[in-house]
């Protein structure tokens with residue numbers, strides 16, 4: 426038995442042996458290793474937990490992002506997302522996530538200068554990117570090219586050095602838009618555009634995406650602001666699938682480029698980064714407002730799913746969805762409205778009043794409007810996850826940096842429950858096939 430105050434402990438009786446154990450409760454969790462003392466006899470392994478998908482298991486302590494899904498709260502380093510989206514910008518938010526506090530004027534200017542200075546990539550990166558097939562998915566190109574940066578910066582392996590870590594984080598935040606934009610240009614058969622360091626972070630990204638023969642590409646300020654806000658909204662979301670991938674791979678003490686490329690890989694999957702594309706497909710299929718009631722009936726009958734609604738964590742309006750809705754209005758002011766927006770607004774109105782959705786706490790999530798905005802920018806759906814990855818990079822890096830400095834962390838190595846055969850007798854192929 427562990428010697429802990431009864432109030433902050435859990436008393437468990439193993440009915441197999443009749444033995445009782447006190448297990449300490451800290452931060453509303455018990456340490457899984459404390460369950461290891463519960464065992465049938467000395468021969469048997471200690472008790473473990475079974476938790477596919479980590480739905481009720483904390484893998485780390487983190488001071489980066491706070492979410493209260495029931496109340497619809499999202500905070501980066503304690504600052505509410507609404508305030509950051511309204512009053513900050515993506516690079517300042519990136520600084521906040523990585524350093525843990527807001528920059529002074531001097532720190533901010535230095536940070537912006539560093540990031541701007543590192544937007545270019547080695548020419549060989551361009552050469553190998555050009556080697557991808559003409560129709561390569563931009564997310565696959567991004568994943569490969571971020572991972573390949575580890576070969577250009579072998580010093581990145583020195584992860585125990587704080588200055589070195591800082592250098593790699595700056596490089597990655599700076600170069601992701603370059604790699605993302607070139608992946609986009611590649612699929613379009615257009616020449617890659619070099620960074621324009623007179624422009625801000627997001628304006629430069631738009632220039633690398635859309636510049637043709639003009640000597641300077643300057644996007645409408647409202648579009649720049651809307652995309653910057655979208656980057657802020659995607660910058661971190663605590664222990665989601667891709668962040669967990671970055672942490673898991675990073676726990677082997679590999680360089681951060683390799684760890685982040687694992688995060689890009691996780692985000693590539695439709696269950697993570699692909700829901701906004703599904704929303705667009707759904708809106709196009711509904712086609713007009715008259716068809717909404719029939720569609721809603723289909724959802725209630727279980728034949729359809731209202732994409733962009735519901736969330737594993739948020740059981741309230743996703744705070745990011747509210748901000749995105751406002752950004753959508755700003756973007757459509759520039760690009761002209763999209764008839765699908767009217768369908769989306771009407772769907773939302775009906776769903777928020779309908780008992781089926783109210784009872785199940787299904788509210789719009791971040792993806793309900795983001796696809797519409799991206800389409801207004803004329804991004805093809807394959808680019809949606811690339812945009813997400815650029816926005817998420819500071820979050821991945823903040824989490825990675827926290828991980829490598831966390832003395833509690835070990836190489837990620839979950840347990841399994843073995844269900845296969847044991848101790849079979851092997852017969853050589855020559856005998857089996859004769």
Ligand SMILES: CC(C)(COP(=O)(O)OP(=O)(O)OC[C@H]1O[C@@H](n2cnc3c(N)ncnc32)[C@H](O)[C@@H]1OP(=O)(O)O)[C@@H](O)C(=O)NCCC(=O)NCCS
Nearest residue numbers: 700724729730731732733734735736737785787790791792
């Ligand atoms: C995000 C999502 C996977 C969360 O799933 P979850 O936390 O496992 O929630 P569940 O699947 O257990 O759903 C609970 C109930 O709400 C229903 N439900 C959940 N999302 C729904 C949706 N979008 N449309 C219709 N019904 C939905 C489920 O059918 C279930 O109903 P039941 O209790 O009658 O069986 C789910 O809400 C979803 O598929 N949403 C649409 C896809 C999407 O927008 N994904 C992006 C997330 S950022």
